[in-house]
Amino acid sequence: MITFMNNSDSEEEPCNERTSLMSAETPPVPSYQDGLQASEAGEAQAHRKRRAGSSRGPNNIAAGEMSGSGVPVRGSALENEEEELTLKYGAKHVIMLFVPVTLCMIVVVATIKSVRFYTEKNGQLIYTPFSEDTPSVGQRLLNSVLNTIIMISVIIVMTVFLVLLYKYRCYKFIHGWLILSSLMLLFLFTYIYLGEVLKTYNVAMDYPTLFIVIWNFGAVGMICIHWKGPLQLQQAYLIMISALMALVFIKYLPEWSAWVILGAISIYDLMAVLCPKGPLRMLVETAQERNEPIFPALIYSSAMMWTVGMAKPDTAARGPSQQTWDAAEDGREHLRSPSHAESQMSEARSPVPTRPITSLEELEEEERGVKLGLGDFIFYSVLVGKAAATASGDWNTTLACFVAILIGLCLTLLLLAVFKKALPALPISITFGLIFYFSTDNLVRPFMDTLASHQLYI
């Protein structure tokens, strides 16, 4: 579908679904109070009442307690407990997200550092038609800004298209689209990647073996992502796909355009998620109204869902069965497709904390984790990979960007715990990352180099 300007390998489909959303899971996110505001009993009271109004399916016991919401003391004590658990779970979620983001970045950086292919300039995507080989700085800047505008408008168009499709319930079309894009990613890009890695390490491999390997890899990936599979395998595949996409971006985006695009995308993300008319927000709200998850496969989910039946002893044999998201028993339609889509929202499901079970109600505990869109993975990795590829200060800059992105992610998750609605995950991290990249590259690097040459430690 896309052709490039030079005859480099054909790349991915048009950045389909740059944005795909994460739905608020069926029950609207329970509004746990967290932070120090909860100490006011009055507010706790109000929140309890409000919570009683919202439909919280899984949390029967909490609902039972809410009925007795006339007791402020008990309310606030329980509230504290919930908050503490929320915070504890929050910390765990942060860690659960750190690991995949770190892994993705490590893969990208390792590839960039070792495989020459991804740092060679071999043409550009059709979305960035303006070349940056111009003699003057002003011209180059202008070209990169134009490239950015084109790219962002493509993204906006795709997002709006996706939202419209979703609104008019053309699920089959979306499904097919996602399957096609994941096919391309899993097979074609993996083939290219493997080819380049083998070339770098000068390993000979015959075509039949290659075919078998890629076929297995791709087929298992398709199944895992679109259907059912062990959670960790699915997470691994999603990470690999994000890394592949990020590598493609790093290779095919010209330098200045890449930085400007990163900045512009985080602004776009901010607006698309938070503005009332933003496409992403509309998508989330539509999904919430229809009470179904949005494309769970375009999102990295870090948790499992387990159901524990407590009413009868024999159902305990069912036990906590760790199922993947898709195996949700409520038969939701799952459009698990890998992302091509950059879902740029992250959302937390505050997990329902375990209550001491005194009544023999059927309890469903769902430990849900945080969900992060795959687009976020991709752009974080693009930032770090570009830092590794083009920074002359090499590892220092890469490290600094890495820490900056992780801290940004932490902050975003903190805000998420405070605001409890879908938030854009890109802006804070990318801002920190960009600041640190440019400052480390230009300011810190000469300093550290001089220090190191004198072997002076600070």
Add this chain to the structure above:
Amino acid sequence: AFFWLLSLLAASLLWFVSRALSGPGDAPLPLGAAAAVLLQELGRFACFKLLKKADEGLATLSEDGRSPISLRQMAYVSGLSFGVISGLFSIVNILADSAGPGTVGIHGDSPYYFITSAFLTMALVLLHTFWGVIFFDACERRRAGGLGLVVGGHLLASGLTLLNPRYEASLGPIFILTLCTGLWAFGSAGGSFRSVLECLSCK
């Protein structure tokens, strides 16, 4: 780690500016280094303040009024992270270069560059960890002596590395400093000779 990076950023900004100001001559490296040390300590203090606030927040949230993470643990973790990022920044480029072709010290510098760098980095990481513990403890108990000693120790360590091609002069004292600081940190964290004995005898 983030705070260390911030302080490093500020320090290098300062150095850059001072280099521009002092003209094309030799840049005032020791001055920049001293400024970096002071800014690092400032960064550590900021870290302490933030963690203290978080600690209070956690304490009010938890049921029995104590936070799940003690301040000592936080001190250890923050010191460790300072040390790790400082060590990483110091050594990772050297490591990358050491994997490539070349001869060490071909221009007349010491051939022991790599290995002394490794030892110095290790000492520095340990020192940062100890300083973190001592610093937080001193801030907690509001003892200016501890603070002063940490800052002084840091400056001393940095200054010693100034003497660097004369490795006897710098490595030795730095290791002694590390040991002393370690013992002090251990003491301020509440350990004692007896607790070591108990730990060793696996009671």
